[in-house]
Amino acid sequence: MSEVQNFKVTIDNITVEVAPGTTILNAARAIGGEVAPPAMCYYSKLKDSGGKCRTCLVEVSKGSEKDPRPMPKLVASCRTTVMDGMEVKNITSEKVLDARKGIVEMLLINHPLDCPVCDQAGECDLQNLSYEHGSEKTRYEFKRRTFEKEDIGPYIQLHMTRCIMCFRCVYTADQLTDKREHGILERGDHAQISTLLGKSLDHDFIGNVIDVCPVGALTDKTFRFKNRVWFAKPVDAHRDCPTCKGKVRLWMRGEEVFRVTARKDQWGEVEDFICNDCRFHKKETKDWVIEGPSVVDRRSVIAQGHYQGKVGMVKEQPRLIDQVIGKAPKLLMDIHSISDVNRPDVDLSQIEGPAHSDDFEHNK
Amino acid sequence: MKLLLQNAHIEGIRFYDAYRKNGGYQSVEKAFKMSTDAIVEEVKKSGLRGRGGAGFPTGMKWSFLAKPEGVPRHLVCNADESEPGTFKDRYLMEFLPHLLIEGLIVSSYALGSNATYIYIRGEYAWITDILEHAIAEAKQNGWLGKNILGSGFDCEIYVHRGAGAYICGEETALIESLEGKRGNPRLKPPFPAIQGVWMRPTVVNNVETLAAIVPIINMGGEEYAKIGVGRSTGTKLLSVCGNVNKPGVYEIDMTISVEEFIYSDKYCGGIPNGKRLKACIPGGSSVPIVPANLLFKTAKGETRMMNYESLSDGGFATGTMMGSGGFIVLDEDQCVVRHTMTLARFYNHESCGQCSPCREGTGWMYKILKNIENGQGKLSDIDLLWDIQRRIEGNTICPLGDAAAWPVAAAIRHFRDEFEWHVLNPEESQRRNYGIAHYADPLPMVGVV
Numbered sequence: 001m002s003e004v005q006n007f008k009v010t011i012d013n014i015t016v017e018v019a020p021g022t023t024i025l026n027a028a029r030a031i032g033g034e035v036a037p038p039a040m041c042y043y044s045k046l047k048d049s050g051g052k053c054r055t056c057l058v059e060v061s062k063g064s065e066k067d068p069r070p071m072p073k074l075v076a077s078c079r080t081t082v083m084d085g086m087e088v089k090n091i092t093s094e095k096v097l098d099a100r101k102g103i104v105e106m107l108l109i110n111h112p113l114d115c116p117v118c119d120q121a122g123e124c125d126l127q128n129l130s131y132e133h134g135s136e137k138t139r140y141e142f143k144r145r146t147f148e149k150e151d152i153g154p155y156i157q158l159h160m161t162r163c164i165m166c167f168r169c170v171y172t173a174d175q176l177t178d179k180r181e182h183g184i185l186e187r188g189d190h191a192q193i194s195t196l197l198g199k200s201l202d203h204d205f206i207g208n209v210i211d212v213c214p215v216g217a218l219t220d221k222t223f224r225f226k227n228r229v230w231f232a233k234p235v236d237a238h239r240d241c242p243t244c245k246g247k248v249r250l251w252m253r254g255e256e257v258f259r260v261t262a263r264k265d266q267w268g269e270v271e272d273f274i275c276n277d278c279r280f281h282k283k284e285t286k287d288w289v290i291e292g293p294s295v296v297d298r299r300s301v302i303a304q305g306h307y308q309g310k311v312g313m314v315k316e317q318p319r320l321i322d323q324v325i326g327k328a329p330k331l332l333m334d335i336h337s338i339s340d341v342n343r344p345d346v347d348l349s350q351i352e353g354p355a356h357s358d359d360f361e362h363n364k
Numbered sequence: 365m366k367l368l369l370q371n372a373h374i375e376g377i378r379f380y381d382a383y384r385k386n387g388g389y390q391s392v393e394k395a396f397k398m399s400t401d402a403i404v405e406e407v408k409k410s411g412l413r414g415r416g417g418a419g420f421p422t423g424m425k426w427s428f429l430a431k432p433e434g435v436p437r438h439l440v441c442n443a444d445e446s447e448p449g450t451f452k453d454r455y456l457m458e459f460l461p462h463l464l465i466e467g468l469i470v471s472s473y474a475l476g477s478n479a480t481y482i483y484i485r486g487e488y489a490w491i492t493d494i495l496e497h498a499i500a501e502a503k504q505n506g507w508l509g510k511n512i513l514g515s516g517f518d519c520e521i522y523v524h525r526g527a528g529a530y531i532c533g534e535e536t537a538l539i540e541s542l543e544g545k546r547g548n549p550r551l552k553p554p555f556p557a558i559q560g561v562w563m564r565p566t567v568v569n570n571v572e573t574l575a576a577i578v579p580i581i582n583m584g585g586e587e588y589a590k591i592g593v594g595r596s597t598g599t600k601l602l603s604v605c606g607n608v609n610k611p612g613v614y615e616i617d618m619t620i621s622v623e624e625f626i627y628s629d630k631y632c633g634g635i636p637n638g639k640r641l642k643a644c645i646p647g648g649s650s651v652p653i654v655p656a657n658l659l660f661k662t663a664k665g666e667t668r669m670m671n672y673e674s675l676s677d678g679g680f681a682t683g684t685m686m687g688s689g690g691f692i693v694l695d696e697d698q699c700v701v702r703h704t705m706t707l708a709r710f711y712n713h714e715s716c717g718q719c720s721p722c723r724e725g726t727g728w729m730y731k732i733l734k735n736i737e738n739g740q741g742k743l744s745d746i747d748l749l750w751d752i753q754r755r756i757e758g759n760t761i762c763p764l765g766d767a768a769a770w771p772v773a774a775a776i777r778h779f780r781d782e783f784e785w786h787v788l789n790p791e792e793s794q795r796r797n798y799g800i801a802h803y804a805d806p807l808p809m810v811g812v813v
Contacts, residue, residue, distance in 0.1 A: 051551040052719050054759050073758045079551050102755030106724035139748055142731045165717060184546065184717070187529070189727040191717030 007084040011035050011058075012092045024077035024088055025056055029267060036267070037090050038100075038129050040107070040214050041166035042078035044269055049171050050078035053164065054103050055129060059096050062087035074099055097133070104134040110144050110189065111215070112161050120216030122229040125268055126164060147192060152182075153200035155207060155221050155280050160192050163217035169193065169209040177203045193217070204243055207279040211262050211270050222280050223259035227251075232258050237288035244275040249294050250285075257283045263294070365591060365617040367579040367599045368572070372459050378494065380501035383462040389507055391581035395470045396515045403474035407577065409585030411597035416442060416533075416570030417648065417688040418763075419672050428557040429475060430565040438566045439477035440542065441468060441574055443484040443491075444526050444533040447648035448710055449690030452601035453571035455613040457484075457491050460575070461498035465521065467574040469507055470581055472519045475567055480521045483538050486528035495523050530714035534762045535568040537716065548718045549762035570688075572601055592618040596671035600689055606644075607695035609633035618671035622646070623660045625670050626693065639695040643778070646675055647687020649707050650767030652774030653700070654684045680774065699797050701786045704775040705733035711768035722765040725756040729772055736783060737797070739790025746783050750776055 006017040011028050012035050018027045026044070028036045037058055042050030050056075057074040065085030074096060077088070090096055108130060115121040147160035165184075170193065173182035182201060185194050195201060201209070210218045232251035239246045251259045260279050262270040282288065351359055376382035383389075395403055408423030429437060441464070445453040457464055464482075472480045484492055499521050502508045510518045524542055526532045532541045536550035539561050560566020576598055580588045589597045596618045605611045608626065610633040616625065625631045626641065635641055641656045660668055663682035668674050672686045694703065708730040717723045729752050735741045753769035753776075760766070776783060786793045 051761060054719050054721055054761075057759060076551070076761075099755060099759050102751075103720055103759065106728070106755070107720050109724050109728060140728060142728075164720065165723065167718075186717070187531075188712060188715040188717045189723050191723070 005084075007082050007086070009082045009086045009088060011088045012090050018082060020081075020084075022082055024058060024060075024075070024080050024082055024086075025050075027082050028058075028077065028088070028090065032266075035090055037077050038125075038132070039078055039267070040125055040129065040164060041168060043168050043171070043212055044267075045273075046168060046171040046212070047175060049166075049168055051076045053107070053166055055100055055107075055133075057096060057099050057103070059089040059093040060086060061089050061093075100133045101135065104130050105138065105140075107164050108134065108138060109140040110161075111164065112144060112146070114162070117225075118162065118216040119219045119224055119229075120162075120213075124216060125214035145189060150194065151200070151221075152195050153202060153206065155276065156201060156210060157219050157221050157224065158193065159217050159219065160194075161217075162215050163193055164215055165191060165193070166214055168212040168214065169218055172209050172212050173201060173203075173206065176205050176208070177201075182209075204275050204277070205273055207276045208262065208270065208273045210279075211264070211273075214268075220259055220279070222283070223251075227253060227258045234294035236263065236291040236294050238291065239278070239282065239288050241275060241278050244278060245272045246274070246278060247272055248274050248278055248288075250288060250290070252285075255285055257285060257288075259283075365599060366615045367591075368456065368460070368463065368575055368601065369613070369615045378459060378461060378498075380462060380498070380505060383460075384505075387582075388462055389466055391578045392466060392469050392473075392507060393513070395473055395581050396513050396517070400474050400476065403470065403581065406585035407474070407580060410580045410588040411585075411595060412573065412576055412580060412588070413596070413672065414570060415572035415576070415600065415689070417447070417650075417685075419686060422569065422573055425557070425569070426475060426567060428555070429567055430558045431476070432565070436478060436564055437476050438561045438564055439468065439472050439475050439480045440535075440538065440561065440566055440568045441480070441482040441571060442533060442535065442538055442568050443482050443488070443571050444538060445488075445571070445688075446485055446528075446530040446533050446714075447650065447688050447690055448707070449605055449645065449692045450603055450648045450688045451605075452603045452613050452689055454488060454491065455603070456571055456575055456601065457488070458494060461491075461494050462502065463575045463578055464495070464571055465498050465502050465507070467577040468521055469502075469512070469519060470577050471567075471569070471574055472521075473512075473515075473517055477567075478518050478520065480519060481542060481561070482521065482523045483532070483542055484523060484525055485532070486526050489525070492523055492525055499523070529716075530710075531716045531762070531764055534764065537762065538568060539566060548716050549764075551761055572689075593669065593671050594673055596673060596686075600670075600686070602670075602689045602691045604632050604691040604693070606691075606693035607635050607639065607698065608693050609636050616670055618669070620670050621660070622668045622670055622675075625691075632691075632693070635693070635695050639697065641693065642696045642698060643694045643700065645684070645690070645692040645694075645771075646670075647685045648690035649692070649710065650763075650770055651685040651687040652680050652683075652770050653694075653703075653778065654682075654774070655778045658682050658778075680770070681777070684774070699786075699793070700775050700779040700782050701733065701737050701793070702797050704772055705730065705737045707771045708733050708768070711764065715764060715768070719761045719765070721756045722760045722768065725752050725765070726768045728752055729768070733772075736786050737793075739786070739794055741783075741787040741790075743784065743787050745787070746776060746780065 007020050008015055008017055009027050014031050016027055016031050025037055037056035039056045040053035056077045058077040059074055060071040062068050064083030150158040152158050170182055174180055182195050185192050210220050232253050235250045235252055237248055237250045247263060248260050249263045250257050262274045265271055371377050371386045374382060374386055404426050412422045413419040414422055443453055468480055508519055526541055529547050531537045532547040534549050535556055537547040541547035542561055556566040556568055591598050599615050599617045601613055601615050603613050614631050627634045643653050643655050644659050645653050662668050662677040675684055675686050677683045712726040712730040715722045715726045729749060732745050732749055736745055749772055753772045756765045757769035
């Protein structure tokens with residue numbers, strides 16, 4: 001077999017070589033940093049996912065070396081494969097940033113914005129996305145659509161009101177289970193995710209729908225309202241699990257394990273799916289072999305605890321403004337500077353035991 | 365000139381005997397003597413453009429069909445005619461079912477489809493029976509089944525009823541629905557010509573397109589191309605509704621002007637009660653509405669003709685589209701705001717809910733339009749509507765997002781003063797629209813001829 005010729009793609013004036021068949025999104029992720037478009041529905045581990053949320057739209061300013069015509073519309077980068085010599089504009093394109101802003105606004109019009117009571121707050125993709133691309137105010141003045149909370153199984157609660165219809169959980173359940181039990185009812189803006197006639201989801205790995213959910217629509221009932229994620233310290237741990245690899249992330253406060261999740265990579269995707277036993281039943285420190293503090297992306301809200309130097313927090317990438325011709329993207333709102341609770345001068349790793357809100361008081 | 369509806373008036377043409385007596389199934393006899401490539405070539409020469417709305421050349425679509433060894437191919441007839449204002453396929457299937465069957469047999473032979481499907485919308489329940497009866501008759505007389513006319517070609521036609529969703533008229537959603545799944549459009553590529561029904565190469569064509577194959581084979585592609593103007597060849601069925609004296613289905617050869625079509629007695633016969641024309645939607649609800657002054661003359665001052673090029677002259681700023689041929693005429697009493705709201709409600713109801721701009725945006729537009737219509741609107745709402753439609757258009761998986769955005773955009777573009785009048789005079793607009801009192805139109809009738 002002859003050697004496969006790699007394709008050269010240029011994304012925001014940065015050229016990268018990728019294998020044929022790679023999507024634009026994955027090529028951009030290979031470059032990393034701000035060039036990678038946000039993805040709310042695409043999940044590299046799930047077959048057929050992507051293309052639905054439209055947040056990853058990019059402008060293709062040159063189709064390929066052979067056919068240099070630009071593509072007429074913005075394309076979903078998660079499902080469009082690269083061609084040799086393709087030129088893509090992501091954050092350098094006004095059009096893309098404008099479309100993305102519109103899509104964030106539309107994703108939020110029926111979202112309850114109950115972040116203060118939502119368990120996902122702090123690690124929510126939609127929250128990050130709207131900080132980065134959204135506007136401060138909504139122009140939507142109508143009643144938001146709401147649904148009843150639904151228990152789909154002993155461990156998972158579905159709060160459909162928060163759902164953004166990314167279909168990730170549907171693909172997860174479809175691809176894990178033999179029988180299709182989880183799907184969409186109705187259509188349009190009253191579409192809803194549900195199980196067949198309120199049946200519960202039952203599978204050894206079904207807890208993973210919680211991890212793949214980009215928002216707080218599917219939450220862990222063993223963790224609901226127990227703690228804010230940014231007060232818990234993420235720790236990598238493992239155990240000998242007969243069903244899964246057993247590599248997990250523990251969310252601890254002091255000695256207490258508040259919840260167990262799978263390890264997520266820098267794109268917010270699960271590295272290895274974990275089984276229900278690890279996730280819901282092993283909630284004691286003695287069950288686990290602790291490896292050390294987790295590497296957390298600085299951009300997420302959870303990273304506010306200032307672990308730098310001591311633990312492996314991702315070093316902030318140099319900004320791309322120098323390399324990028326055109327308009328610089330809107331800066332991610334610096335959560336450290338605006339929050340009263342999370343004061344930047346308080347170093348969490350200096351505090352004995354679990355952090356408490358008293359530690360952040362202004363006049364301490 | 366009539367090619368499709370030539371025999372529609374003959375009694376009993378719905379049934380096989382009368383149809384055959386009047387020259388039916390001749391094209392099958394002729395086509396089975398030709399090679400499949402020659403038929404595709406004829407269709408290419410004819411310049412036939414898809415009659416479903418987009419106007420993509422049919423011959424080109426057919427030649428894109430992948431032909432891998434050992435993989436069955438399929439032809440699917442899109443009879444899911446759900447566009448508000450369009451009912452031409454219904455007429456064709458109801459009165460001339462054998463014409464469709466004949467076109468399907470020829471096309472199936474040309475494309476090598478042994479199992480051909482008619483995907484018909486659920487609301488056309490009685491037409492399903494008509495078609496099934498026609499298929500049974502054709503089968504009895506040897507036009508379907510195994511080894512048709514001794515050519516060694518087998519073909520079966522199956523009628524599949526949809527459950528009544530507008531989105532299933534989009535070809536990939538139709539394919540999903542035909543497979544028994546939820547009718548959500550697929551992402552393209554891969555196009556259906558490569559991976560369609562059950563991941564096999566598939567061609568999806570409109571009813572009228574497939575019926576037009578019959579005259580093309582009968583008279584030859586070049587002869588067919590002589591009818592019409594430029595790239596708008598052949599005849600087109602138009603279903604006229606709204607404020608005209610003679611609504612119904614008309615067959616035109618695309619050489620007449622829009623003015624003639626509306627006012628001549630041969631076609632629509634003018635506007636009833638001596639009313640003036642206000643606006644028109646010439647191609648089904650999703651194409652942009654045009655005011656009367658731009659309807660008869662293009663922005664360049666040329667007479668607007670009833671064909672693909674002339675109707676889309678000037679782009680969306682001053683033009684519109686041929687679309688699927690649902691010709692909706694509005695007279696001076698009609699309220700554009702209310703009309704746009706009705707369309708927005710339709711698209712909100714029919715959005716599949718898969719991709720976010722369309723799912724959330726259509727509902728938002730409907731709610732804003734409802735507010736304006738009910739006299740609770742603000743002037744800023746009009747700009748907001750414009751902004752929403754701009755962000756829906758082109759950012760969705762399938763054309764439903766565009767179809768929802770275009771009518772709103774065009775209504776604001778051409779009738780912004782009417783929207784403003786609605787916001788500023790809520791009570792009067794209520795009275796007018798609910799018929800409590802008839803008011804002379806308070807606006808200077810810029811668009812009215």
